[in-house]
Amino acid sequence: MSAPHPTEGGLLAPVLLILAILVVATLDATTGPELHISGFMGIAPLVAALRCSYRRTLLVAVVYVVVLTYVDLLTVPDWAPASRVVGVFGAFLVGVFALVLCRTRLQREALHARTSLVADTMQRAMLRELPLRAGTLEAYGFYVSAQEGARVGGDIYEAVDTPHGLRLLIGDVQGKGMPAIGAGLEVLASFREAAQYQDSLEGVAGRMEQALTRYNARSAEEGTDERFVTALLLEVRAPGRARVLSCGHIPYYLVRDGLVHERSDGEGALPLGLGGLHREPRRSVLVRPQPGDWAVLCTDGVTEARGGDGRFYPLAERIAARVDLEPADLARALRADLEDFTGGRLKDDATLLVVRRTPAEAVAAAPVRSAAA
Incomplete structure (x- = not known):
């Protein structure tokens, strides 16, 4: 040799x-x-x-x-x-x-x-690089794995342009690191497929539930732990009309006219993998975004991150202090601030997405680029 x-x-x-x-x-x-x-x-x-x-x-x-x-x-x-x-x-x-x-x-x-x-x-194939673009929907942000050396872990996200509108997912698998990757990949693959064919967010969530149920059944046969996944689904079909479906996920933040509002639309449904414990079906909620609105979605790895004094990371306050920033700049600023707040010691996977519709003038100026995204 x-x-x-x-x-x-x-x-x-x-x-x-x-x-x-x-x-x-x-x-x-x-x-x-x-x-x-x-x-x-x-x-x-x-x-x-x-x-x-x-x-x-x-x-x-x-x-x-x-x-x-x-x-x-x-x-x-x-x-x-x-x-x-x-x-x-x-x-x-x-x-x-x-x-x-x-x-x-x-x-x-x-x-x-x-x-x-x-x-x-393989990890890049599982989670696309940020920012995400689907039609006129843009999602800037960051993902930080709690497991050193890993690009992915227990958090998932995706945005797709479908015949049924622009659809976005953010989710958090129970647990963190490598054991959570399998369940996250199963749910993510199911979302990418179902989002193209299911007419409603309820239908998408149902297919994701079925995929995770099958995964948990295999896990039980192999003697490994079953998993559940909290998820937040967002759908935009027309300007001023959107739907939100929460599967046990934490609230998101709506920024309107420079003010930050915590929104828990659709809150109360069980996480994916636990849907069989409740007879009531999951229901999406109609919301009416205004021009100029944008939202911040995250996982609990962000909101439950603790500083040296034991305090939780005050995400709403941090957003409110930076509402004048562009989404990409805001995402970078929040990531740096989160690392400074925790001293770089995150205990859980942390994902944050700053979501907005592409401004109308940008769409008019670059229709080919927007369609390709």
Whole structure:
């Protein structure tokens, strides 16, 4: 197998290691046979194996073997031939071990990079990058996974342009991190399909409920925990007419004329996965947005985030202080403020969407771009 050849890193590390080898060898050559410290420089090729590319590790190892061979053969006159052979052979073994260690490290790094690329691609396929655009609907925001190194976790979101209007979903799976991803993916895939064919939000929620029920049945057979999902569905069919359906999700915030209003339209329905516990069907609520209105939707990872003093994050206050910002700027400002409030220590997945209709003048100026979005 050929040695890996990654992009060469900086020269500083191998240069410093080679200089250290040469300095120690010079000390050995000038201080006489009483002091023999070159053998300790076997650490140099090992450090190179952990920090440098294969070629530069090879260079350090060669310098180490050549220098130590010179020291053992020419600067230690009282050594027996067998001792010299052992010294040279030991230096050679250290050099070979450093090269093997470097090759193994690089192979594992390459494998990790490939695995990370596949995982990242799958996660991107599950959750689209923000901002979302569906017809004239725009959703700016952020998603932060509580699990380090993961792009997705227990929160889901989507916006689609359908024959039945513009539809948007935000949801929160029970639990967080990797165990919640399966249930979230099941619900998200069901929403993307049902939103195109179901005439009502109730029908969409029903199909999502069925998908999660099947997922929970499989989970029970496999001995893993069942999940439920809180979700908020929004539908816009015409200017001034929209519908909202909440499946146990937290309220959203409506911003109108610079004022922030907490709205709990449709509140009271059970989360997805628990619909069989209640006989009453879920009902969407008709709302009448005005021109210039926009909304902020989030998961409880935002509103229940705690600061150092134990207080919950005051989202409504933070929005009210920034209503003059554009949606993209507001999303960035709220994310920075949330991280500052919590000290970067989020305990749950956190998602926030700033949703608005594209201004009419923007639609008129760029009809092709809007249709493509």
